[in-house]
Amino acid sequence: MADKMDPATAIGQLEGWHKSGSKEAITKTFKFADFSTAFGFMSAIATQAEKADHHPEWFNVYNTVEVTLTTHDAGGVTQKDIDLAKKMDALASKLA
Amino acid sequence: MADKMDPATAIGQLEGWHKSGSKEAITKTFKFADFSTAFGFMSAIATQAEKADHHPEWFNVYNTVEVTLTTHDAGGVTQKDIDLAKKMDALASKLA
Numbered sequence: 001m002a003d004k005m006d007p008a009t010a011i012g013q014l015e016g017w018h019k020s021g022s023k024e025a026i027t028k029t030f031k032f033a034d035f036s037t038a039f040g041f042m043s044a045i046a047t048q049a050e051k052a053d054h055h056p057e058w059f060n061v062y063n064t065v066e067v068t069l070t071t072h073d074a075g076g077v078t079q080k081d082i083d084l085a086k087k088m089d090a091l092a093s094k095l096a
Numbered sequence: 097m098a099d100k101m102d103p104a105t106a107i108g109q110l111e112g113w114h115k116s117g118s119k120e121a122i123t124k125t126f127k128f129a130d131f132s133t134a135f136g137f138m139s140a141i142a143t144q145a146e147k148a149d150h151h152p153e154w155f156n157v158y159n160t161v162e163v164t165l166t167t168h169d170a171g172g173v174t175q176k177d178i179d180l181a182k183k184m185d186a187l188a189s190k191l192a
Contacts, residue, residue, distance in 0.1 A: 039138075042135075043135075059156075094181055
């Protein structure tokens with residue numbers, strides 16, 4: 001199992017992510033051109049998430065996707081969250 | 097534009113939907129066997145939503161999808177929300 005780390009340590013390795021309010025988690029809001037692009041982003045990430053058996057919490061309304069990442073087994077943020085965050089950032093920058 | 101209706105009227109035509117706390121909206125939480133099934137549900141509905149140009153607000157974590165429906169243009173619940181809710185219920189019952 002991946003080791004839990006301080007969310008601040010995780011955020012330091014990423015761009016535009018924040019500590020989630022009350023939780024041992026990191027969060028970022030992605031905005032896209034429209035719903036199709038936002039849902040395309042989610043679909044591509046869903047496949048990656050399933051492959052890695054590590055899933056996001058996410059809220060979508062129209063062109064916006066609010067993501068929260070944490071590793072439930074570890075009770076906090078782990079390398080798995082950083083890896084998934086980086087995949088999301090890379091894809092979002094392509095779709096922008 | 098579709099006419100706004102009392103959320104209670106909408107709920108009366110549906111199964112398992114509730115008035116959303118503070119909003120002129122209706123909400124339901126769907127639970128599936130696993131993430132893949134939950135996201136499959138979202139993907140199928142996303143296509144329908146895009147076709148109808150009427151999109152849900154939804155939150156997904158693992159096998160759970162929390163949906164909120166409202167018609168922003170009308171400032172409340174309309175027939176469009178009932179139609180989308182019925183599509184969701186029909187698909188969810190197939191996937192259960």
